[in-house]
Amino acid sequence: MSQPSLAIDKLLNKLPELKSEIQKVIVGQNTIIEEIVVSLLAGGHCLLEGVPGLAKTLMVRTLADALDLPFRRIQFTPDLMPTDIVGTEVLEEDHVTGKRFFKFNKGPLFASIVLADEINRTPPKTQAALLEAMQEFSVTYGGQTYPLDRPFFILATQNPIEQAGTYPLPEAQLDRFLLYIKIGYPTAEEEVKILSSTTGTTKVKVAPVLNAAEIIQLQSLVREVSISEALIQYVSLLVRATRPDITPLAYIKEWVRWGAGPRAGQALILTAKARALSLGRYAVTAEDLQAMAYPVLRHRLLMNFRAEAENITPDMATAALIQGVEKPKGKL
Known part of the structure; x- marks a missing residue:
């Protein structure tokens, strides 16, 4: 990236402000907030996983409040149909001519930020309609294609503990999400602050x-962030080392059934660029790549039966990967 202008500097200075606005409502979870902002800047979509009550929905609503964008929430249920999210045609009458015609009524997908709440509670047909929109940035109905608003950002949530009556996303569809973000419990100090700040009369305005x-300008700038050839080679080594048939790492051979494809490398570079930009830098470092490796690879490594039986997680495999693949030396 060339030397940034004052206008770009002013724009980049809004990123810490955006995080601060979200943190007015969300206590802790700084890494989660950073990863969501990175996904937004990189132009991808997020899958958020956490047990009930960890403010997943509140986090998305707060992000929407901090962005001057149209927001819609879709509660996914077993009876939700594709037309419920995409839209449908209705028969209308022209009061002047008396002629009848079909008009397409846009569904809740036609918003810039869409919260797909409990995506694993709806059947595959409806999931596929959402995932098609995520990939194509458009929807097709009755043979006609309707472009979606830009920016278009999907944040889907799922509950990891209630699996009865759910429709887990297949691995090929999970791969459409740029990042898979896991939300954990707050610390003791954070929990006290949550209890104190949410049970009184004070209401925070974002x-x-x-x-x-x-x-859109920031998403364009992300592509201009520089990354050295050495670091691109490092990304290639990381991704290729996830594949059990060619990896030099015993840990991966032992625990991983299927490794990540080239899309993982693309996601890793893009999110590392977005992370660098969000931290005020115009070049990617190895630290950016290693930080983003976890949410990028979490849903792209398919663990084998033995790993699942012994509670070996994709994050553990990613940690071994980072440890086992040598970082490039010298000037990057």
Whole structure:
């Protein structure tokens, strides 16, 4: 990236402000907030997983409040149909001519930020309609294609503990999410602060920080962040080392059934660029790549039966990967 102008500097200074606005409502979870912002800047979508009551929905609503963008929430249920999210045609009458015609009524997908709540509670047909929109940035109905608003950002949530009556996303569809973010319990100190701040009369107001044009400009800037050839080689080594048939790492051979594809490398570079930009840097470091490796690979490593039986997680495999693949030396 060339030397940033004052206008770009001013725009980048809004990113810490955006995080601060979210943190007015969300206590702790700083890494989670950073990863969501990174996904937004990289132009991808997020899958959030956590047990009930960890403020997943609140976090998405707060992000929407901090962005001057249209927001819709879709509660996914077993009886939800594709037309419920995409939209449908209705028969209308022209009061002047008396002629009848079909008009397409847009569904809740036609918003810039969409919360797909409990995505694993709806059947595959409806999941597929959402995932098609995520990939194509458009929906097709009655043979006609309707483009979606830009920016278009899907945040889907799922509950890991209630699996009865759910429809888990297949691995090929999980791969459509740029990041898979796991939300854990707060610390003791954070929990006390949550209890104190949410049970009184004070209501925090979140101010919008960025609009649609600014987000699109930031997404364009992410692509301009520089990354050295050595680090691109490092990404290739990391991704290739996840594949059991060619990896030099015994840990991966032992625990991983299927490794990550090239899309994982693309996601790793893009999110590392977005992370660098969000931290005020114009070049990617190895630290950026290692930090983003966990949410990028979490849903792209398929663990074998033995690993599942012994509670070996994709995060453990990623940690072994980072430990086992040598970082490039010298100037990056």
